[in-house]
Amino acid sequence: MTITVNTKAYTEDSTSPNVVRYAGPLQTASITDNIEIKRLAPKRTATYDGNSRTWTRTTRSVVVNGKTLVAYMSTEASIPVGFPDADVTTLQTDHGALISSAIGLDIVKKAKIKY
Numbered sequence: 001m002t003i004t005v006n007t008k009a010y011t012e013d014s015t016s017p018n019v020v021r022y023a024g025p026l027q028t029a030s031i032t033d034n035i036e037i038k039r040l041a042p043k044r045t046a047t048y049d050g051n052s053r054t055w056t057r058t059t060r061s062v063v064v065n066g067k068t069l070v071a072y073m074s075t076e077a078s079i080p081v082g083f084p085d086a087d088v089t090t091l092q093t094d095h096g097a098l099i100s101s102a103i104g105l106d107i108v109k110k111a112k113i114k115y
Helices: 083-102 104-111
Strands: 001-007 009-015 019-023 033-040 051-064 068-080
Touching: 009 033, 068 083, 083 104
Parallel strands: none
Antiparallel strands: 001 009, 009 019, 019 033, 033 051, 051 068
């Protein structure tokens, strides 16, 4: 299975029932370029249906002055069972817009958290 992100093709590299890793176009034995996707099924109780949990993590490495530096970004989602689909879409859209915005860039590049 292959997924495409920003015109880059990532090919399934390893898989287990709840984790799939996709290798990116720059992946080599010494350079990391991958996306990992994980899931955790809801844990129901007698009074609560639980939350579906998912994680995505994009990892890249570069060599600078002979040293390999590894960076990653991850997103975690915890959605209660029964949460309306339209509201999940809105939450996901808003989160994506935040990460892609000038504020999101400042958060990552400058560690700025107060606006």
